[in-house]
Amino acid sequence: MSETDTVSTRSAWRAVGRSMVRFVALAASGWIHQPRERVGERLAFANGTSAVIYRETVVDTVGHDVPAVLVVEFRLRAVHGWLHWLFRLESILNTPLFVGFPGFASKLWLAHDEHEVYRGIYEWDGAERAVSYAEALSKILALVCVPGSVEFHVLPDHERDAWLSDRKGLPANEYHEPRAWWLVA
Template sequence: MSQASASRPAPRPAPRPAARPEAWRAVGRCAVASTSLLVRGRVRQPRSRVGRVVRFADGTQGRVYRETVVARVPAEPCFLAVAFRLRWVHGPRGHAVFRAESLLNTPLFVGFPGFVSKLWLAADERHVYRGLYEWDGAGRAEGYARSLWRVLELVSERGSIDYRVVPGLTRDEALARLVPTGTGDAAPDDGWWRVVP
């Protein structure tokens, strides 16, 4: 093995969805847990980051339009980025309606085990929406992303759903561009989730 190939990170397995029955059971459990969190007032929507523009290594940018937080300090912080492009949503009015309606999707994620926070980013110039999350535990983040895939595939363009899980990194560290090298994400299309100045 050459020295150059030895220093390259191993290719990351392609993101994949959970089996449909497994995913829908997880979403159902999440909805029950979310109801409890919402009733007890544990879900907050701070406004301090709303309006912030986040730039990515692929040359795109997205504006934060909402933040959702559950008061929890992660024992094993993990950064999760999710991207998708919607079917049937076009033009400024269509995207504005989606952004307003998306608040109703909150029960589909806040009750997943390990959820800490999410920044909701509006569609970029390629019509890609992103969610930038902090999670407690990489396995939990992966489980959520794989289950979420099954929800997103109902409304997203085929082949547009993607996600990245980076263990040991908080969302704020990712936003400060502190993504460590050698995360196993060496594909040329990885720029969609890497934050740049």
């Protein structure tokens, strides 16, 4: 999926505002964590690119009744060279924008790939919740991204870590597909 018109910019900002309010409660309760076990791990994608995990964010309060994986990609406007380092440093400030969305469980933050594209790999409780978040995020990211570069893909009924480690069951024709930017190879 790509940038969508199903969510208005106004409703996207309202959803982000609710997330920021909930973030305060989650942070005050100590339920937000930044594990380091996966930081530094390089993930390869079916489109031939790869990226390194530079941060992980986890919220302890979310159950996984109906797990879903959400993969988001975007390319920032005018961010090249050392500005990538600056963006990764600044990106911690973006945490309140998504952690408080209903159903958020975790996010792996990936550095830019060979084409300066960033990705986030999330786990949600509920594919519908993941889509709602991704649609709102697409509206917000469109303000700072190369037009048409914001995309997302939802995998219902998948747990993130199991999906990342079990790629043997994927059809062989999906490997090295240019449009399979979301598929971990």
